[in-house]
Amino acid sequence: MEGHLSDGLVEVGPNGRERYYDSSGYGRPDGAGVRLAPVEAAYLLARGDLDAVDGMGLEAFLADTPDLVVPFLVYRDLRERGFYVSPALEGWVADHAGIDFVVHPRGDGPWDGTVAYRVRVVDERGSVRLDSLGDVVLAVVDEESELTYLETDRPAVDGTSGLEADLTADGVLLEDRVLCWDAPPALYEQGFYGQRMDREDGPLQLSLLEAAHLAATGVLSVAGGAAAVEARGRDAEGERFDRRLTVYRTLRERGVVPKTGFKFGADFRTYADVDSVSELGHSELLVRVLPADATLSPRDVALDVRLAHGVRKRMVFALVDDGDEIRWVSVSRLTP
Amino acid sequence: MEGHLSDGLVEVGPNGRERYYDSSGYGRPDGAGVRLAPVEAAYLLARGDLDAVDGMGLEAFLADTPDLVVPFLVYRDLRERGFYVSPALEGWVADHAGIDFVVHPRGDGPWDGTVAYRVRVVDERGSVRLDSLGDVVLAVVDEESELTYLETDRPAVDGTSGLEADLTADGVLLEDRVLCWDAPPALYEQGFYGQRMDREDGPLQLSLLEAAHLAATGVLSVAGGAAAVEARGRDAEGERFDRRLTVYRTLRERGVVPKTGFKFGADFRTYADVDSVSELGHSELLVRVLPADATLSPRDVALDVRLAHGVRKRMVFALVDDGDEIRWVSVSRLTP
Structure with a gap:
């Protein structure tokens, strides 16, 4: 015909x-x-x-x-x-x-x-506005005409982690970290806050995000309070620090522990159910924090998704708008 | 004391x-x-x-x-x-x-x-000028004070791949690709140029980089010649296309086959010793093409290196200066 x-x-x-x-x-x-x-x-x-x-x-x-x-x-x-x-x-x-x-x-x-x-x-050469995702499958055609399918979703992000006891600690702001020389052990062991300088004793090193959250919630005493820690963070990272802090706080409030995702090129890796650091499971998500109107190239999205898949985690973008509202978008590979 | x-x-x-x-x-x-x-x-x-x-x-x-x-x-x-x-x-x-x-x-x-x-x-929050690498180990301290060591080197990049016969083909430029409806089979089978639209027959799809190289070396006839293909590439990617073409050509001249690294978030994955596509081995390198004066955040370097390691490839940065000279820098994880 x-x-x-x-x-x-x-x-x-x-x-x-x-x-x-x-x-x-x-x-x-x-x-x-x-x-x-x-x-x-x-x-x-x-x-x-x-x-x-x-x-x-x-x-x-x-x-x-x-x-x-x-x-x-x-x-x-x-x-x-x-x-x-x-x-x-x-x-x-x-x-x-x-x-x-x-x-x-x-x-x-x-x-x-x-x-x-x-x-x-x-x-492949286009760009993707991340907040347009969540209920579509992206079919990316690369420069050699090969196809990659990426499924997108709007995941629920929550967990059961948290501190049971009322703890307090004193810290000293040193460049981009806060050192607590006499932190209560549960802060690390149960709350998974900070990183011990030595395995067993020695000071607890808090990141600026951890310190800002702990100072704002009354756990950490530090000269200048939470405001001093946040100011240091803004000096180092600008608005990105505020976006990351918004996501950090929200995750903590939802019972999810965020730790640095540096080794995976992400902002955070997260643990939904921490009882004790000595019985820590596998982290479930890699979280990349971006402004609500962020666009990425399909290449960058593919890189993140590939890496997350390789380490058996789910890639989640946390899109933060000016009102500190967060939209969560997950992306994963799909074989139709 | x-x-x-x-x-x-x-x-x-x-x-x-x-x-x-x-x-x-x-x-x-x-x-x-x-x-x-x-x-x-x-x-x-x-x-x-x-x-x-x-x-x-x-x-x-x-x-x-x-x-x-x-x-x-x-x-x-x-x-x-x-x-x-x-x-x-x-x-x-x-x-x-x-x-x-x-x-x-x-x-x-x-x-x-x-x-x-x-x-x-x-x-972690600093930036790394890539052309300063090659004989140093980077010790990256992340925001939680954990350490990652990255070893850098200046690798030799060469191989034994190439076309033996003198081949010619006609192509049609369609948006960001060239279709060859009657390409000689060796162009794909031996040279690993292009991607078949169907497994066995059907047109051969060449990327703009492949088509520009094949047109410049007299293999491909296309309306407007190599210049038309390059102009299309520049429309799509600007100067980045020229840098990528410089690296593509250099790799081909050295007997290394570059194919798209899209699925790995890189510019190319490379094969040093292609005899025939039907006996293709594992690709060895992931290549990211950047200007000679490029800086990256340690986070981005860590992401690339992590991904390359996960797929058993070596991460190589190809730094292209204004005179089309390329400096190759490899980065890999190190446990001292």
């Missing part, structure tokens, strides 16, 4: 409906004919299931509409994994904004109205 | 030489006495091997010289790993510029003039 372009769609008629829509979920019915999205027509050309579009084969059709190549690669890959895929055109799927395709659950078709994945196609 | 500060050093006399220098490699002799660097004095105070410096114990001594804390943490760690360590003061060690400590080989002391590691102390 042959199709022809009309109003941005490819019409195949008069009897295309049965062959393309009814039996295989391509396009949308138009009487006894069918209207195909260009990406569907390209795929049908590639398979030899459509002979031409206005006389063009695949090579000419792609050359005629060069911005079709990237979505075509994704559509083709999803189809060849055995899914029916609906282009996210207005009137074709619900909530079509911000996505390119709806992937239907295996065995379902466009007539079922069901959704397995909502897919947004992203070029 | 007690010491006192004089000209930025701590003098212990009149008979400190035997106890501190001769038997344990601290400081430098000064007649029958010894002169210690402040960091050595702090460590001796911490061990109880020195009673006081001008009446100060460790807590007061650190509070008096707060910028000593970070080097102290590194010095202490290296000493406790069983090394003799010389502070890199002028006249104390050769080539003291750009480093903080010389670590002597196990069993050797400062009197041997031997070197195991040249160590530069870096705060």
Whole structure:
């Protein structure tokens, strides 16, 4: 059969409906004919299931509409994994904004109205606004036309960690850390605050974030109080310190212990259920703190996700707005 | 014994030489006495091997010289790993510029003039100019005062990959890729250029870097030639494309196959010895391309190195200057 372009769609008629829509979920019915999205027509050309579009084969059709190549690669890959895929055109799927395709659950078709994945196609060289994520799958096409799927979610972040006793400690601010020369052992052992300079005794070293939180909650006494610690943090990191402190506090309030994620290139690694440091489990999350309107390149997102996966943790972005509200977005690899 | 500060050093006399220098490699002799660097004095105070410096114990001594804390943490760690360590003061060690400590080989002391590691102390919040690396070990102190050692080197980058036959192919530039609808199979199979759209047949998809190189070397015919492909690359990436192309070409000229490192957050992964794609081995390097004067945060370096280690590859930075000269710097984790 042959199709022809009309109003941005490819019409195949008069009897295309049965062959393309009814039996295989391509396009949308138009009487006894069918209207195909260009990406569907390209795929049908590639398979030899459509002979031409206005006389063009695949090579000419792609050359005629060069911005079709990237979505075509994704559509083709999803189809060849055995899914029916609906282009996210207005009137074709619900909530079509911000996505390119709806992937239907295996065995379902466009007539079922069901959704397995909502897919947004992203070029490797593009950028991704993180707060637009949470209910979409990113299909990233790299410069060699290989595909990576990244699933995004809005995770609940909470735990059961916390200090039981009322503790107090004195500290001295030394550059970017606070040393407590006589800290109560439970501060470290139960609360997992700080790092011992020697394994058993010696001073407890608190990071500026830990010290600022402990000073603000009345545990730590330090010259100048929490304000002095926060001022030092701002000197070192600017607004980033405030964002990190907001996330640090929120995690602590939710019963999650944040420790530095430096070795993983993140702001924090987190422990949801700390009873005692001597029985510490595996940390579950890697948290990267960013402003609410942050964008990242797909390359940077892929790097974070790959690393987190390699160390069996979940990658979570904590997006902090001007009102100290946090939006949590997790990203992980997906094999559809 | 007690010491006192004089000209930025701590003098212990009149008979400190035997106890501190001769038997344990601290400081430098000064007649029958010894002169210690402040960091050595702090460590001796911490061990109880020195009673006081001008009446100060460790807590007061650190509070008096707060910028000593970070080097102290590194010095202490290296000493406790069983090394003799010389502070890199002028006249104390050769080539003291750009480093903080010389670590002597196990069993050797400062009197041997031997070197195991040249160590530069870096705060997590600092930045590292990459072209200053290659013969130093970075000791990074993170915000929780934990240490990470990163060894740097200037690796030779070469291999045995290459095309044997004279090949030619025609391509069509489509957005950020070139499609070759009838490429000779050896271009992919032997040269590992491009990516097949289907496993066995179908067009070969070349990245802009691959296409620019193949067009410039006379293999690929494309409308507008190499210049058209390069112009497209510059549209997409600016100067970064030129830097990446310089590195791509150099790698190919040295017999190394660069493929995209997207999944690892790098510019390239590389294969030194490709005979045939069907017998492809493990890629050896992850390459990140940066301008010659690039600086990175220790956090970013740690992230790259961690990821490379996790996938059993070596992390290499390719630093490209305005004259297209490349300096290669590798970074890897070190346990001293």
